[in-house]
Each structure stands twice: as C-alpha cells, then as structure tokens.
Amino acid sequence: MYIVNGICYAGEYQKDIKVTAVKPLSGRMMLLTFSTGEQRLCDTTIFNGPVMEPLNNPEIFNNPVIDFGTVTWNNGEIDIAPETLYVKSYPYESENILLNI
Numbered sequence: 001m002y003i004v005n006g007i008c009y010a011g012e013y014q015k016d017i018k019v020t021a022v023k024p025l026s027g028r029m030m031l032l033t034f035s036t037g038e039q040r041l042c043d044t045t046i047f048n049g050p051v052m053e054p055l056n057n058p059e060i061f062n063n064p065v066i067d068f069g070t071v072t073w074n075n076g077e078i079d080i081a082p083e084t085l086y087v088k089s090y091p092y093e094s095e096n097i098l099l100n101i
Contacts, residue, residue, distance in 0.1 A: 018069025019082050024062045028055060030071070031092060032085060040089035047080060047088075054078060 021033035028044045044055055054074050055061045064071045072079040 017082050017086050019066055019071055019085060020069075022064045022066060022071050024064060028061060030064070032071070032089060034082070034086060035069070039092040040086065041092045042085055042089035044080075051078060 016035070018035040019032055020035055023031040025031060025041075030042045030044060031039060032042055033039050044052075044061070047055075055078065060074050060078075064073055065076075066072075067076060067079070070079050070082040071085065
C-alpha cells in the first residue's frame with residue numbers, strides 16, 4: 001500500500017508509470033503499452049462493482065481514451081490507475097498472435 005497526494009492505493013508503487021497506448025480486444029481484454037515500453041494484457045473483468053458496469057457495453061468498452069497517462073471510458077466517468085493496470089496485467093510478447101473477434 002502507498003499514498004500519493006493524499007490518496008491511498010493498494011499494491012506496490014510503480015514510479016511515474018503511464019499508459020501510452022491502449023487497444024481494446026474481445027472479452028473485455030486490453031493490450032496496453034506503458035511508458036516503460038512494455039506491452040501487457042489486462043483482463044478488465046477483474047474490475048467489478050457498479051462503477052465498472054458500463055464496461056459491459058461494447059460501445060463504451062471499445063472506445064477508451066488515454067487521459068493523464070491512464071485509460072478512461074464514458075467521458076472520464078470510469079478510470080483505472082495506471083499502476084493498478086500494470087500490476088494486474090500480464091507481459092505480452094509481440095510474437096504472440098491475438099485475435100480481435
């Protein structure tokens with residue numbers, strides 16, 4: 001756990017990590033590129049609760065926006081901290097093949 005600007009976050013602090021690119025995939029998966037240059041896969045179905053419900057709508061999920069280094073949806077109403085996205089995602093090797101079905 002760590003605190004930044006008075007906000008308490010779970011997990012380990014990833015200094016100044018930002019999302020630089022996002023590609024939505026099927027099944028609420030995302031391919032993320034971070035400021036470290038790494039690409040990682042994230043299964044957003046692990047993020048639940050009422051605030052995340054709109055992500056079940058493909059029109060909302062498939063239209064992410066990068067804002068201040070993180071991914072947002074629904075005009076900024078939904079976001080996930082870039083540190084959380086990094087910790088909860090998995091390394092992606094560019095030679096892997098992804099099907100966007």
